Amino acid sequence: DTGVSQDPRHKITKRGQNVTFRCDPISEHNRLYWYRQTLGQGPEFLTYFQNEAQLEKSRLLSDRFSAERPKGSFSTLEIQRTEQGDSAMYLCASQRRDSPYEQYFGPGTRLTVT
Amino acid sequence: AQKITQTQPGMFVQEKEAVTLDCTYDTSDQSYGLFWYKQPSSGEMIFLIYQGSYDEQNATEGRYSLNFQKARKSANLVISASQLGDSAMYFCAMKGSARQLTFGSGTQLTVLP
Numbered sequence: 088d089t090g091v092s093q094d095p096r097h098k099i100t101k102r103g104q105n106v107t108f109r110c111d112p113i114s115e116h117n118r119l120y121w122y123r124q125t126l127g128q129g130p131e132f133l134t135y136f137q138n139e140a141q142l143e144k145s146r147l148l149s150d151r152f153s154a155e156r157p158k159g160s161f162s163t164l165e166i167q168r169t170e171q172g173d174s175a176m177y178l179c180a181s182q183r184r185d186s187p188y189e190q191y192f193g194p195g196t197r198l199t200v201t
Numbered sequence: 202a203q204k205i206t207q208t209q210p211g212m213f214v215q216e217k218e219a220v221t222l223d224c225t226y227d228t229s230d231q232s233y234g235l236f237w238y239k240q241p242s243s244g245e246m247i248f249l250i251y252q253g254s255y256d257e258q259n260a261t262e263g264r265y266s267l268n269f270q271k272a273r274k275s276a277n278l279v280i281s282a283s284q285l286g287d288s289a290m291y292f293c294a295m296k297g298s299a300r301q302l303t304f305g306s307g308t309q310l311t312v313l314p
Contacts, residue, residue, distance in 0.1 A: 118300070120300075120301060120302075122301075122302075127306070127307075128306055128307070129205075129292050129294070129304030129305050129306050129307050130246070130292075130302070130304050131304070132301035132302065132303070135300055135301055142300075143299075143300065143301070176244060178246065180246075188234045188236070188251050188253075188296065189248055189251065190248070190302060191248070192238075192245060192246035192247075192248075193245070194243065194244055194245045195244045195245065197244070
């Protein structure tokens, strides 16, 4: 069990650029979540996958955001035309289907938009 | 809708003392779970403890215990025998009928030597 990994750990980009983050969940975890955490706040839910199906999206996920999990394993989160307000920590979590509750979080990707 | 309230932005505790971090919640779900996570400065969210709404006994995990008072809608975290490594941000969270977690705003705990 190597834990949830995320890449990159830090990303600095200029406003208007596109960025893509990757999350590798714990193997055999079929549920995958993306959260966003701004400074001084708790994480906020963005979207959720069960296997390759994206089952739920938050209102926070504007049309500039897109997430995929093409083969039910790793997931990517893309932000197009980044804005300064997108600066945040993006956290990924995974969960076993038969686990009633526990989500395991990755170390996060810290995005800074200048 | 679900809501978690953590009213203590920051807390200080002396090493080896016990500390209680407050959490109140609001939900219309009958079945739900309450969680505490620790977030060190490195950023990773570390799961600490879970309490189900129908669990009759308070959850305990090592030095962590959850003081669950259903009628008051509170789920306070008690850390016994604090250690310097306990200094971190602590988040209370819940999950009801929705699959995702709803988090509070957190409490920054500082353990003093």
